[in-house]
Amino acid sequence: xxxxxxxxxxxxxxxxxxxxxxxxxxxxxxxxxxxxxxxxxxxxxxxxxxxxxxxxxxxxxxxxxxxxxxxxxxxxxxxxxxxxxxxxxxxxxxxx
Numbered sequence: 384x385x386x387x388x389x390x391x392x393x394x395x396x397x398x399x400x401x402x403x404x405x406x407x408x409x410x411x412x413x414x415x416x417x418x419x420x421x422x423x424x425x426x427x428x429x430x431x432x433x434x435x436x437x438x439x440x441x442x443x444x445x446x447x448x449x450x451x452x453x454x455x456x457x458x459x460x461x462x463x464x465x466x467x468x469x470x471x472x473x474x475x476x477x478x479x
Contacts, residue, residue, distance in 0.1 A: 384478040385437040390471040393429050397466040398422055401431050404459065404466075413449075430471075443475060 393401050402420055409418045421432035437443055450456060 385440050385443060386476045386478060387435045387437070387443055388472070388474045388476065389433045390474075391431050391433070391467045392427070392469045392471055393431055394466050394468055395429050398429060398431060401463075401466050404462065405431075405433060408459075429468075440475070440477075 391401070402422060405418070405420045409420065416438060417434075417436035419434040419436075421434070423430040423432075435443075435446070437446065451460075
């Protein structure tokens with residue numbers, strides 16, 4: 384199993400907006416096997432982590448290629464870029 388983890392810093396006060404955007408994506412039937420959204424309660428403020436789960440490494444690139452080709456992606460990305468100040472890390476992990 385493969386997990387992609389993106390850690391993002393967001394504009395102060397924008398965590399709820401980012402989480403709502405990600406929950407909208409989470410509700411879509413196509414996509415990764417699982418999607419988890421983390422909001423830091425104790426630790427770095429204004430930080431959100433997104434985890435996407437895949438069966439194998441090839442699915443990661445295929446998912447993002449398909450996602451960016453969707454007609455709704457440009458508007459999502461524009462709003463995302465206004466609310467995210469920095470992508471701290473983009474990691475891909477293999478689970479055993």
